[in-house]
Amino acid sequence: MTAARRIDSWGRVLHARQLPVPLAWRDVSLEALPDSSLLAHGLGRTYGDGCLNDGGALLLTRGLDRFIAFDSKTGILRCEAGVSLEEIIRLALPRGWFLPVTPGTKYVTVGGAIANDVHGKNHHRAGTFGRFVRAFELVRSDGRVECTPEKNADLFRATVGGLGLTGLVTWAEIQLKPVTSAIVEQEVTKFRSLDEFFALNQEADHKFEYTVAWIDGLATGRSLGRGHFISGNHAPADLAHPGKIRAKPLLRVPFDAPKWLLNPVTIRLFNTAYYHRQLRRVSRSTTSFDPFFYPLDLVGEWNRIYGTGGLFQYQCAVPPQSMREVIRALLVEIARSRQASFLAVLKTFGDLKSPGLMSFPRPGATLSLDFANRGEVTNALFERLDAMVEECGGALYPAKDARMSPARFRRFFPAWEEFARHLEPRFSSSFWRRVTDAKGARA
Amino acid sequence: MKRILVLGANSAIAQGAEREASRQGDALFLVARNEEHLAQVADDLRVRGASQVHTLAADLTDATRHEAILDAAEAALGSVDGALVAHGVLTDQPAAERDPEVLRRDFDVNFLSAASLLTHLANRFEARGSGALVVISSVAGDRGRQSNYAYGSAKAALSAFASGLRNRLAKSRVTVTTVKAGFVDTPMTAHVAKNALFASAGDLGRAIYRCFDKPRDVVYLPWFWRPIMGVVRAVPERLFKQMKL
Structure with a gap:
């Protein structure tokens, strides 16, 4: 039956073994998942260990690839977190809409784009991907919460750029931008x-x-x-x-x-x-x-x-x-x-x-x-x-x-302690364990 | 635009076919057991361009409802141009060896309910002289193997049934396509380690949808399973029974 197996990240430097748990529907609850620590994993384009969870489980989100609603008048798209940016372009571009912010690959999921608050060639005009996220659902051990910049705002701010550590994003709503041409x-x-x-x-x-x-x-x-x-x-x-x-x-x-x-x-x-x-x-x-x-x-x-x-x-x-x-x-x-x-x-x-x-x-x-x-x-x-x-x-x-190093991580991201208060206790990643390692922080 | 009925519409392979149908602007009537998931699939297909999506939650092993399901589909779509029979479960082989009740239950899902639906559909399509039936069977039905013969025997029955139906309807304008699917990366096979033989549900779905446009008799999907199964079938039984398959 199912066993842990090696799943690499894009850089292929670090090797991690984890239990793969494919998700197919967004009504998932954490109680039904394995007891080990959990981390969502989409297309695995993270270079290092941010998308790895050595010794734990990876929730494979590519099965969550359904659209939920798209309004071609306003450009507001709601979709599941495993939908890739390529799939969004395929749907929206023929109708005159494009990604408001895109990284250098279209093979990333919406969940991954949120977790890393990705940026692109228009950062000087548009800022990051997270600025166009209107809402998302987060599944945590204490239930499901809908987060927007106003509602559950703390959790919203922690989840955007939060490296997948605040819980499982099942769907998100994003504002696309109108374009005159492809x-x-x-x-x-x-x-x-x-x-x-x-x-x-x-x-x-x-x-x-x-x-x-x-x-x-x-x-x-x-x-x-x-x-x-x-x-x-x-x-x-x-x-x-x-x-x-x-x-x-x-x-x-x-x-x-x-x-x-x-x-x-x-x-x-x-x-x-x-x-x-x-x-x-x-x-x-x-x-x-x-x-x-x-x-x-x-x-x-x-x-x-x-x-x-x-x-x-x-x-x-x-x-x-x-x-x-x-x-x-x-x-x-x-x-x-x-x-x-x-x-x-x-x-x-x-x-x-x-x-x-x-x-x-x-x-x-x-x-x-x-x-x-x-x-x-x-x-x-x-x-x-x-x-x-x-x-x-x-x-x-x-x-x-x-x-x-853990010490440098803390200096680069001084908000990490405030962030840590919003961690979902059942979630972790190889990256997080590495940069919060107490021994390394003193070194 | 086509009007298509999908039985087992929540399966990953069926969703692949439904997405392709939606891109073409088809009208769909979806039947599956889980109502909540069915609504999620329907939303997705509407966004992808389906001209109509109707849903009906039903347990297809209840054969007494089959006529009513077809009536509902015809009423909603006006008429049904084609039907995809896609429901099924992967039988837990060791469990079926311990308990024949598992075998009976899954045989009901994988064969009896499908055969009942196909009979009703064939009769209706034959009476009006048109219609396309596409049945998802499996390469597992081509020869019984110790690791998977509970599932395989139900699919073998389904393949034989579809073959007979095709023979019966050959003179009418009703087509029957048997899809023999190989390994597909779906929730049904989530527990299996993937190798190069695994196909994506999306690719498979697109190929299945093409069977409505260009009906064929028996298709192996992906194509390379045809020669593979040719070899598997050709092995003499006295050797085959010694193999670890």
């Missing part, structure tokens, strides 16, 4: 340095709804921080051509790549070629929303190119006062380590307040990079980066994290 008018500008990035960004934030930059994480010296600034707006065109919505990736990585595939030489070659692929400084084009928002979704299981050792994603936020200096210092350290891979993204966050107690996005800039897991060398680099992030008053993103 086509995005894109502008890509090559920049030669970090200073150029900040200059471009300041200008673009007023002109474009979506902005993000790809950075060459291996460039040094005068080229430090070079990259492509990618900005876009929904095209004013009509919806007659809704664009292709890909249900499944175009291709799939069929096996774990060997360790040597990604090394400083191959990545430098790739980065240099990618940087120069655009000859002109500015290139304008129109593209479907799919490659614009979700370029990585075209390749299924792309995490396998990092081999069996897995990957880390390092994503930090640094406050506006010191962001120029700190981002530069981080990039110097990363380039010197020669460990960065080709996925490196820089974006500024706006001032719109995140609604969750534990939400990661905050004003300033956010830098995120993928690193193949090379054990101690990688860890040592992260320690140096952590120290810089901590000193400037920044934070790391729990959704991406597999290794931050």
